[in-house]
Amino acid sequence: MLPHKQLEQRLQPAVRAVLPDADIGSVLVRPCPDPKFGDYQTTALMALAKPRKLNPRQLAADVLARLEVGDLCEKVEIAGAGFLNFRLKAAAVAKTLSAAASGEHLFFDKAIRPRTVVVDFSSPNVAKPMHVGHIRSTILGDSLARLLGLLGHRVITDNHIGDWGTQFGMLLVGWKRDLDPTALKTDAIAELERLYKRVSAECKDNPATLEAARQELVKLQAGDEENLRIWREMIALSQVQFDAIYARLGVKFDHTLGESFYNPRLKALVDELIARGIARESEGAKAVFFEDLPQLKDTPALIQKSDGGFNYTTTDLATLAYRLETWRPDEVIYVTDGRQQLHFQQVFAAFRRWHPEAPMKLAHVWFGSILGEDGKPFKTRSGETVKLADLLDEAEERAFKVVTEKSPDLPEPQRREIARVVGIGAVKYADLLPNRQSDYVFSWDKMLALSGNTAPYLQYACARIRSIFRKGGETSNREPQTANLELAAPEELALARHLLNFGLVLDAAADEYRPNYICNYLYDLAGHFTRFYENCPVLKADAAERTSRLLLCDLTARVLKQGLEVLGIETLEQM
RNA sequence: GCGCCCGUAGCUCAGUUGGAUAGAGCAUCUGCCUUCUAAGCAGAGGGUCCCGCGUUCGAGUCGCGGCGGGCGCGCCA
Numbered sequence: 005m006l007p008h009k010q011l012e013q014r015l016q017p018a019v020r021a022v023l024p025d026a027d028i029g030s031v032l033v034r035p036c037p038d039p040k041f042g043d044y045q046t047t048a049l050m051a052l053a054k055p056r057k058l059n060p061r062q063l064a065a066d067v068l069a070r071l072e073v074g075d076l077c078e079k080v081e082i083a084g085a086g087f088l089n090f091r092l093k094a095a096a097v098a099k100t101l102s103a104a105a106s107g108e109h110l111f112f113d114k115a116i117r118p119r120t121v122v123v124d125f126s127s128p129n130v131a132k133p134m135h136v137g138h139i140r141s142t143i144l145g146d147s148l149a150r151l152l153g154l155l156g157h158r159v160i161t162d163n164h165i166g167d168w169g170t171q172f173g174m175l176l177v178g179w180k181r182d183l184d185p186t187a188l189k190t191d192a193i194a195e196l197e198r199l200y201k202r203v204s205a206e207c208k209d210n211p212a213t214l215e216a217a218r219q220e221l222v223k224l225q226a227g228d229e230e231n232l233r234i235w236r237e238m239i240a241l242s243q244v245q246f247d248a249i250y251a252r253l254g255v256k257f258d259h260t261l262g263e264s265f266y267n268p269r270l271k272a273l274v275d276e277l278i279a280r281g282i283a284r285e286s287e288g289a290k291a292v293f294f295e296d297l298p299q300l301k302d303t304p305a306l307i308q309k310s311d312g313g314f315n316y317t318t319t320d321l322a323t324l325a326y327r328l329e330t331w332r333p334d335e336v337i338y339v340t341d342g343r344q345q346l347h348f349q350q351v352f353a354a355f356r357r358w359h360p361e362a363p364m365k366l367a368h369v370w371f372g373s374i375l376g377e378d379g380k381p382f383k384t385r386s387g388e389t390v391k392l393a394d395l396l397d398e399a400e401e402r403a404f405k406v407v408t409e410k411s412p413d414l415p416e417p418q419r420r421e422i423a424r425v426v427g428i429g430a431v432k433y434a435d436l437l438p439n440r441q442s443d444y445v446f447s448w449d450k451m452l453a454l455s456g457n458t459a460p461y462l463q464y465a466c467a468r469i470r471s472i473f474r475k476g477g478e479t480s481n482r483e484p485q486t487a488n489l490e491l492a493a494p495e496e497l498a499l500a501r502h503l504l505n506f507g508l509v510l511d512a513a514a515d516e517y518r519p520n521y522i523c524n525y526l527y528d529l530a531g532h533f534t535r536f537y538e539n540c541p542v543l544k545a546d547a548a549e550r551t552s553r554l555l556l557c558d559l560t561a562r563v564l565k566q567g568l569e570v571l572g573i574e575t576l577e578q579m
Numbered sequence: 580g581c582g583c584c585c586g587u588a589g590c591u592c593a594g595u596u597g598g599a600u601a602g603a604g605c606a607u608c609u610g611c612c613u614u615c616u617a618a619g620c621a622g623a624g625g626g627u628c629c630c631g632c633g634u635u636c637g638a639g640u641c642g643c644g645g646c647g648g649g650c651g652c653g654c655c656a
Binding site (some may be wrong): 009017026032034035036039041045047048050051053054060083084085086087129131148155166169170171263264284287288289290293298299300301302303304305306308310311313315316319327338341342343345347349354358370372373375406409410411426437438441442443444445447450453454455456457458460461463464465467468469470472473475476508510512513515516518520521523524528529531534535537538539541542543544558578579 | 581582583584585592593594595596597598599603604605614615616617618619620621626630635636637644649650652653654655656
């Protein structure tokens with residue numbers, strides 16, 4: 005068991021003995037903000053003392069009197085207003101490292117109660133190019149899915165693509181009137197986009213075109229065979245594009261059940277909600293009202309339009325019902341931008357009324373918008389969005405220039421491969437590092453930066469470690485020599501102690517759906533490693549020290565690699 | 580009008596049950612490659628955490644009121 009958990013396990017009964025009514029679940033042990041205070045601390049005693057009007061330092065002393073941690077820690081200190089500070093014995097740190105080296109754990113624990121979690125993310129639209137607007141959902145969602153999986157949960161990823169809706173009326177008009185088969189072969193999405201824009205523009209000042217689009221849509225919805233065939237082809241062509249992007253990003257889905265998949269369920273859904281009094285007619289449409297919810301009382305959710313058509317609230321409700329009956333999940337997570345907060349509040353609230361017995365947690369994990377330098381939603385100068393494929397190309401190209409500059413002797417194919425891993429990693433990391441709820445201003449230079457707190461910095465640390473093993477003729481270091489594990493230099497101790505906190509960070513990131521905690525942890529880890537690297541020679545050290553340091557290097561590399569893997573970022577042997 | 584989010588160093592941003600002297604990156608300046616990869620390291624400068632009041636032993640974090648900005652609010656998704 006990890007030291008901070010052992011401390012909690014011993015601290016909690018001690019607190020209970022002193023304060024029998026206390027909620028010991030709040031008695032947690034966390035890393036100290038500054039190593040001068042110790043390795044771990046608890047601030048819980050001050051919080052417990054307050055409502056009881058106890059002297060917090062006296063309470064700390066009383067708890068301390070009942071606490072036996074001498075095997076793990078140096079003398080426990082009561083500090084400040086009532087902090088309890090723990091400093092691990094070097095032997096306790098070494099023991100945890102040895103356990104990790106022998107494969108018992110990698111400084112984290114699997115969930116005690118595994119859950120089934122559906123993660124809904126990415127959701128691009130058919131017939132449109134994937135652009136930078138899709139990147140956050142895709143990368144954040146993928147990372148959360150990986151993280152939950154690593155922690156032992158059963159994860160189901162589902163790409164709820166936009167394969168249905170009014171845009172298909174216009175696309176069908178364009179396809180029938182103006183399709184360029186050659187262009188379709190060369191770049192299907194560009195051709196579909198061209199058709200859509202052309203018809204869409206025409207609709208604005210030509211009512212006849214608008215009517216034609218409406219007619220094509222009605223025919224499609226009525227099951228017209230030709231329109232269905234064209235529609236299916238557009239989906240297939242789009243899927244090719246999606247797959248190409250996902251392959252580059254290393255993103256995989258268990259299911260791709262688009263909006264159209266739920267069409268057959270929508271009418272019955274609305275009928276049931278009406279019959280049960282959950283929805284009612286309003287101004288010709290059908291809507292769910294939430295008079296009893298202060299947040300939503302003025303914003304009913306439409307589930308059927310006055311023309312009989314359904315909208316995305318209807319589809320999302322049907323989707324939830326399908327997921328409930330198909331996978332029986334404990335939780336469904338939606339990863340979308342923050343502008344859909346109201347929508348998901350409505351969907352969740354409506355679903356609760358429809359299926360009050362369903363035990364699943366519903367989470368809307370939202371993120372901020374990508375803005376242009378003018379502070380408005382991001383577009384290029386010509387008004388286009390930046391295509392995701394172009395962004396990835398540029399990332400790899402810039403990385404290739406740097407690799408070529410730094411490692412001119414490597415053969416080109418290897419430099420290309422390094423550039424791919426570095427470039428894609430940089431893009432992902434740039435997206436995962438900020439707090440997801442912040443808006444951010446898109447900048448090529450920031451997105452593609454290769455120095456400072458970036459993925460390449462972490463990959464570089466990995467590559468340096470691998471280089472040590474290559475130079476030392478070591479393959480890996482799976483046989484720990486516990487007796488020889490010496491943590492003497494301050495840089496060694498700092499690095500070792502930081503390794504112990506990997507699991508704390510993974511748990512926090514999963515609880516709050518915030519992979520940026522992992523980014524910051526890994527950046528600190530790489531920093532600790534680099535300082536160790538600068539100050540503690542490994543291969544030139546004496547036998548015992550060398551063994552000890554190789555072990556430290558190996559564990560660091562494994563945590564870095566695992567951490568980056570959770571972020572969906574690859575590592576390299578050399579760069 | 581109602582609701583959600585944001586305001587932290589010149590710029591971009593972190594900041595884990597409220598916790599100890601608020602941290603990074605970029606940019607600027609000074610050092611460090613005959614020693615395991617300098618995509619790096621060491622150091623310097625840089626702060627009214629938007630303002631005010633309140634709760635608390637303790638507030639960037641919680642509450643209230645302002646100011647400034649972004650977004651959303653029935654037939655698009």
